[in-house]
Amino acid sequence: MAQMPGTKHMTATPATRVLGAVALVAVLLMVLLGLVVSPADVVQGQAVRMLYLHVPSIWIAYGAFVLTSLSSALFLIRSRRRHDGGRHYDRLAGSAAEVGVVFTGITLATGMLWGRVTWGTYWQWDARLTTTVLLFVTYLGYLALRRLPAAPMTRGRRTAVMALVSFVNVPIVHYSVDWWRTLHQKASLSVGRRPEITGEMYWTLLYSTLAVTIVASWLIVHRYRVIRLEELRDEEALEALIASRLKEDDVQA
């Protein structure tokens, strides 16, 4: 294994430094396209620029949660075969969930601000908003469960089950909330007039999604490495403990 040169950035490798640089440039371009180059909307005016942040954020958040669920499932399968197998899936699940929560938070914040200018209120009991806020709380709970001290595999299995159940629950939540709102919503449906996304706006949205994806990947990769470092630290401490137990034993023998 190569030694880390300089070790100034414990979680960085040449490959991810490039990724970080690409992410920075991509974001700058995204700001330029989203805030300056793309046109204002006929209906929404300048407010439409919220779209380029709001929509990619929720897509990324969903993507991250899908990743969490997939890795959780793989972790459970692997941990069944070998009692301490598949820990990297657990790490991936954890880092993706955390990044997902960050972007869900951004979605909610931008959505509420956007709602303020287009609907006139911060909050509507809109199906999507309600589902998103429940999603946010669910994965906050998931992260809370992850933080609790426990044997790594015990915690891994527990959180993996939670991730799977939560994920299965997403469509149920969405369906029920959606149905609830469509049954009631008569007046408020017309409030959220959606801009027609075509041409430059369409391309800007697509590009923003790409940029946000790059940023999210950087975050997930680095978060993963921090978790790995923490595990290495714990393992090293354990090795030291075993060694000291053996030594103390020999002295007494």
Place this chain on the structure above:
Amino acid sequence: MSEVTTVATGWGLSFIVVVTYALWIVGRGKTVGRELGIGGQEELDPGSDSSTPADS
């Protein structure tokens, strides 16, 4: 709030959140790395890492 300030607030807030989070990750990595002892630091490439069965 006007449309422009709203957009500015939204984007600004999001950037602060992401940048803070990124800085926190890097800082945490450094702290834990220091606790680990820099010398024994192995290269952490997720590509090779996830394919190594010895990582548990």
Place this chain on the structure above:
Amino acid sequence: MSTVVKFHKVVAVAGGFPVLAGLDIEIAKGEIVHLRGSNGAGKTSFMRVCAGLIPISDGDANVLGFDMRDDRRSPRRHIGLLGHDNHLYKDLWVQEHVEFRAAATGAEAGDAGAALRRVGLSDRLWSVPIERLSAGQRRRVAIASMLVGRPQLWLLDEPHAALDDEGRGLLDEILVEAASSGATVVFASHERDLSKSVATRVVTLRGGRLMEDSGAA
């Protein structure tokens, strides 16, 4: 199969601490092993690893013919474990509790009465909530709950604690009886003299390793 427990350089970790640090031990069928050692020596952990409750992270362990690396669940139903806790539902009546345990291990409900009588709990106490029993009486209920399962391997952690002299004598009798009918018994106890009488072998642990072994008698 004459070897019931076979440990080779077993390392086990619980709560981030190496509770067993390379333990080697073999226990044959019919032995009554007295485990000794100071607090934190690994007595409890050894029993929990035997029972498949703590996974081994290094070395090899075989219990009742099962490789504990591959399958630490299958041997469990043949093992009776009496831990520090009594594993009792305190709201239930004595008889209800033992009957439940009997049913949970697939034994006859009628065995419950026999087991309760064996540990010296009179009929008068059978319909009393466990909550109202004294510590020693609870210990007896716990031993009875273990008896009904007819385990092949008995793991008892400080079984004599809280028992009065009569109870200790009774317990020793039960252990000898179990061993002579083909079961294997491992118990941990700080009281040396008392248990010396029934143990066929005394094993001392220290720092999660084997320190002293009197060998099979």
Place this chain on the structure above:
Amino acid sequence: MLREALLIARKDLRVEWRSKVTLGHVAPLALLILVVFAFAFDANARLLELGAGGLYWVAVLFGGTLLIQRAFDVETEDGNFDAFRMSAIGAPSLFLGKSLGVFFQVVLLELVLVPGVVLLYNVRIENWVLLLAAAVGGTLAFSVCGVLWGAMAAGLRVRATLLPLLLVPVLAPVLLAGSRAFDTALGVRAEAGWTWTSLMFVIAAVHTAIGLGTFGFLLEEG
């Protein structure tokens, strides 16, 4: 499996019968919640009548969460989980048994809450069959979700604060569906009460399937 599940459910109900926690503590508390809602709405008869269905399910949620907490405290209190691991009973049976036990205890709670809502909020039950079906469906969904998540939080020092956080988001659809179905049954809104009721049965079925498949992962340690 069913025999073992019934064995566990019977044991749990017997524990309840001996300790009377549901009837003695949780049911009166749930009734109190109904009273407190009247304070919150300034005893506005119209509001309380309109909200009766939802308030009923909120009370069930609070009381039920306590019951789930209790169902797992009974197991972790004296190391009983170890006894389960050592017994011949499999994880799916344990899951089913615990769910059944919780189900009947929540039913007990609801037997107190239904008259409570009718008397305190002055509602009339227009559709008994729907009310019954909705109560059963909602309680089933609540029980299986609750047991699955209760096992996740079982034995943790922070379980009392963690369990509600984990449980409420998952139960949100049940709460929603239960409230709407009750609205119809109580004649407050002429809506698709039966569809909401069937949704609750679907949720119960989905979580039962997940629980049967994953409960084993939650029991093992290390």
